[in-house]
Amino acid sequence: MIGWSGNIWPNSETFQVDGQDITVYYQIWKDGVTNFPGQGDSISAKLCYKLSQQSEYVEVEMPYFGEVGNNDEYSEVIPDDFFAENDIVHFYCEGYDSTDGTYSYGTDQNGAGPFTAENPGVYYIGSPTSIDVTVTFQVNMSLVSPVYDVSVAGTFNDWASGIIILTDPDLDDIYTGDYTIPEGSNHYQEYKFINGIDWEYIDNRSFIVDDSSPAQILPVVYFNNENPDDYTSQDVTVTCNVDVSDSASAGCIFDSLGIYGSVAPLDWDWGVINNPLAEVTPDILWSGEILFPTGSWKYVDFKLGRNGMDLEAGFGENHSFTIDDSSPTQIISCVYGTMGPVSAVDDGVICSNEIVINNYPNPFSSSTTISFSNTKSIKDTKINIYNVKGQLVKVLEVTSYELRVGETKWDGKDENGKSLSNGIYFYKLQAGSDILINKMILLR
Structure with missing residues (x-):
C-alpha cells in the first residue's frame, strides 16, 4: 500500500x-x-x-x-x-x-x-503579462540570527536559489533586490526568501504581477513571517517554583532538579543537569531563576529533569508558559508531573523596596501569621492568597495600619472555610501602586 x-x-x-x-x-x-x-x-x-x-x-x-x-x-x-x-x-x-x-x-x-x-x-x-515588469522584493531580517547571503527564488526563475541576491544598503536589516519578469509571463507568481541555504519554512508567498506599470514594489515582510511581538523586548528573569510534594510522597527521590526546554538558556540536553533548581523545603518545594535575554522567543515549552533524567512525563508532554516582558521579573509555578500550561501568580509583579512582608511559621500546619512593615501608611488594603496554579483561594482584609506595621493570620482554609491541601501558596500584598508577593508552605 x-x-x-x-x-x-x-x-x-x-x-x-x-x-x-x-x-x-x-x-x-x-x-x-x-x-x-x-x-x-x-x-x-x-x-x-x-x-x-x-x-x-x-x-x-x-x-x-x-x-x-x-x-x-x-x-x-x-x-x-x-x-x-x-x-x-x-x-x-x-x-x-x-x-x-x-x-x-x-x-x-x-x-x-x-x-x-x-x-x-x-x-x-x-492572459500573460503584456510588458516587462521589474519587481522589488523586500524582507526584514532583524529577527534572524545569523544572517547569511539573502536571496529570493520563485516560479519566475524556476526556484533557482542564490541567484537573485538581496542587499541591505541602509543597514536597517531590510534586504531588497530587483528582478525583471519578462513580457508573456504568468501574472500569478510564487516565491520564498532564503538565508544562506535555509529556505523559509512557511507556505509559498505569492503575488500578482501588475503589468499596468513597468515597476512594482512588494511590501516589506519578516523572514518566515516572524512577528516582533513574539520576542521579548527586555531581559526577563523568571522565577520557577515547583511543588514536588505529591511525587515525593509517592516515593520519587529528588536528589536534584533541573529545567530543560525550548528557549535559550534552556535546552533539551539531558546529558547534564541544566539550569538547576534549589531545594527550598525538602520533598516540598524547589525553586530557581532563569534569565531570558532581550529578543527571546516568548513561548516556552519545558520539562523538569529529576536527577538529570527525563522522568517527569512521556515524550512530547511538556509544561508551557508565555514570557511576560511587561516587567523584568515573572513568577511561574507548577506541580511536578502535572503537564500543560503553567500559571503566573501575578502579571507584572512589582517588588517594592519600601515594603517588607513575611510569614511565620513557614512551613506551617494549623495557622501562620503574615506580617509586614513599610515606609508608607496602609489603609484598607488586603492580602490575596493563591494556590500553585495561580487560583485565588482566600482574601484577608487588612485595615487602618497607620503605624505602618501590621499582621494578619491565615488558618489554611479557603473562602468557604474548607481546609486546603498541603502545598505551596503565595500571598500578595498591595499598598497603593506597590505590590509584593511571597510564598509559604502548608504542611499538616
Whole structure:
C-alpha cells in the first residue's frame, strides 16, 4: 500500500497562462520501495483533468520523472490547446499500487487536498503579462540570527536559489533586490526568501504581477513571517517554583532538579543537569531563576529533569508558559508531573523596596501569621492568597495600619472555610501602586 502521495505542483487555486502547457508534478512514497534508485516496483501514477463545464476527465499516465529524497516523482502536461483564457481546469493525481490494488490521492505543496474526481484541484487560465515588469522584493531580517547571503527564488526563475541576491544598503536589516519578469509571463507568481541555504519554512508567498506599470514594489515582510511581538523586548528573569510534594510522597527521590526546554538558556540536553533548581523545603518545594535575554522567543515549552533524567512525563508532554516582558521579573509555578500550561501568580509583579512582608511559621500546619512593615501608611488594603496554579483561594482584609506595621493570620482554609491541601501558596500584598508577593508552605 502506498504510504503517502502529494507535493503536487503547481499548487491548486493558482493562475496559469493561456498558450502555455501546464506541467504537473506528483510524488509518491512507499516504505521499502520508493527509497531505492529508479521507479518503485508496482507503483504508477495518473493525471486526470477536465474543464469545469465538462463531465468527464481526461486520464493520462504520468511517466516516472526522478527521485526526490525517498519519493518517486512523476510528471505530465496539460497541453495548452486544451484550455483558453478564462477557463477553469479541474485536476487530480492518482497513485496506484498493483501489489494490493489500492489507490492514493495527492495533496499539493500547500497541503490542500487530497484531490479527487469529486474534490478536484483548480487552475485558473489567464492572459500573460503584456510588458516587462521589474519587481522589488523586500524582507526584514532583524529577527534572524545569523544572517547569511539573502536571496529570493520563485516560479519566475524556476526556484533557482542564490541567484537573485538581496542587499541591505541602509543597514536597517531590510534586504531588497530587483528582478525583471519578462513580457508573456504568468501574472500569478510564487516565491520564498532564503538565508544562506535555509529556505523559509512557511507556505509559498505569492503575488500578482501588475503589468499596468513597468515597476512594482512588494511590501516589506519578516523572514518566515516572524512577528516582533513574539520576542521579548527586555531581559526577563523568571522565577520557577515547583511543588514536588505529591511525587515525593509517592516515593520519587529528588536528589536534584533541573529545567530543560525550548528557549535559550534552556535546552533539551539531558546529558547534564541544566539550569538547576534549589531545594527550598525538602520533598516540598524547589525553586530557581532563569534569565531570558532581550529578543527571546516568548513561548516556552519545558520539562523538569529529576536527577538529570527525563522522568517527569512521556515524550512530547511538556509544561508551557508565555514570557511576560511587561516587567523584568515573572513568577511561574507548577506541580511536578502535572503537564500543560503553567500559571503566573501575578502579571507584572512589582517588588517594592519600601515594603517588607513575611510569614511565620513557614512551613506551617494549623495557622501562620503574615506580617509586614513599610515606609508608607496602609489603609484598607488586603492580602490575596493563591494556590500553585495561580487560583485565588482566600482574601484577608487588612485595615487602618497607620503605624505602618501590621499582621494578619491565615488558618489554611479557603473562602468557604474548607481546609486546603498541603502545598505551596503565595500571598500578595498591595499598598497603593506597590505590590509584593511571597510564598509559604502548608504542611499538616
